[in-house]
Amino acid sequence: MSNLSRRGLAAFAAALILAAAGVFSAAQAQQKPVIKVSSLTLPVFNPLVWNIMKARGFDAKNGFELDIHPYPSISAFYAAFATGETDVLIGGPTIFQKLYQEGVPLRIIGTGFTLADLVIFAKDPAIKTFADLKGKQLAADMGGSQFQVVKIYAAAKGLDLTKDITIVNANFAVARAQLEASRVDAALVIEPLASIIAKQNPDWKVIFNGAEGWREIAGVDGWEIVPAMRTDAIAKNPNGPKMLLAALQDVADFMRNETAAADKIANETLKLPPGILTAAVESKRLSMIVKPAWDPATKKSITDMMERAVKAGFYEKMPDDKIIYAP
Numbered sequence: 399m400s401n402l403s404r405r406g407l408a409a410f411a412a413a414l415i416l417a418a419a420g421v422f423s424a425a426q427a428q429q430k431p432v433i434k435v436s437s438l439t440l441p442v443f444n445p446l447v448w449n450i451m452k453a454r455g456f457d458a459k460n461g462f463e464l465d466i467h468p469y470p471s472i473s474a475f476y477a478a479f480a481t482g483e484t485d486v487l488i489g490g491p492t493i494f495q496k497l498y499q500e501g502v503p504l505r506i507i508g509t510g511f512t513l514a515d516l517v518i519f520a521k522d523p524a525i526k527t528f529a530d531l532k533g534k535q536l537a538a539d540m541g542g543s544q545f546q547v548v549k550i551y552a553a554a555k556g557l558d559l560t561k562d563i564t565i566v567n568a569n570f571a572v573a574r575a576q577l578e579a580s581r582v583d584a585a586l587v588i589e590p591l592a593s594i595i596a597k598q599n600p601d602w603k604v605i606f607n608g609a610e611g612w613r614e615i616a617g618v619d620g621w622e623i624v625p626a627m628r629t630d631a632i633a634k635n636p637n638g639p640k641m642l643l644a645a646l647q648d649v650a651d652f653m654r655n656e657t658a659a660a661d662k663i664a665n666e667t668l669k670l671p672p673g674i675l676t677a678a679v680e681s682k683r684l685s686m687i688v689k690p691a692w693d694p695a696t697k698k699s700i701t702d703m704m705e706r707a708v709k710a711g712f713y714e715k716m717p718d719d720k721i722i723y724a725p
Contacts, residue, residue: 431635434465436475436487441668449667456648460641485631488623490543492707498717503629505723507639511622512685515589516544516608528606535564537573538586550706554615593677618699650686692724
């Protein structure tokens, strides 16, 4: 056999090996479980978690493929999870309490953002504390878990939000506009709007911070949003909860340690003004802490929120223990 023929056979064999390797790699990639998540098209930090996870490859690093399903409204966002269109959602623990009791097969698997990003702004310098709102008007979204937190806090302080403070029902953006127009005395907002307001209106005062308020009445951290996974998704991918928590921890570390890069992703994907994410992180209002929900102290902090929601009259009874995932 000539040298040319030998070289041709060698090249052909090498090509076969490379092709086989490519097929094997593709098969390996296809074998990664897919986790479908509900996201939002709104300029809030909820979708930023998934945007960072995908952009930085934290899903692939932790053994799964993230499939982001964006929705234009909060109701559609929750509905997709409730119907099984998505596997995972990060949302308010007391909202999951409601969904669970309505029959949605879910498990809370960990923690996410603390309540530090929930704040109430006032313009009038005479209004210095939450108690100063007695007899005044507060713009707040009465359908959100944030309002539940404020109502629970108010009750612990001897204030009835339905009697002592007039609530003007408004989403976060409208609440801000109402305060700017002086139609209300205070507005309840969350990040990133809180950092935008603080930058544009440095004379407005924060009279309530959710994390500080919750620690004051409960002695532990409360949670703005936590991740939950459907039980059918867990059955298909038993390692899913731990994989997802590891990827969420990577996102938390990235936002904390590479804030400028995270700020760039927020600007590119959420169209947030440059510097807003940085301001939220540096002010410690945006605090992402990822812990497994089955840890005894963490489980207690989550269920404590639910117990207080029942005492405040939002729900008739507590959910059973299965609402918290256990490996």
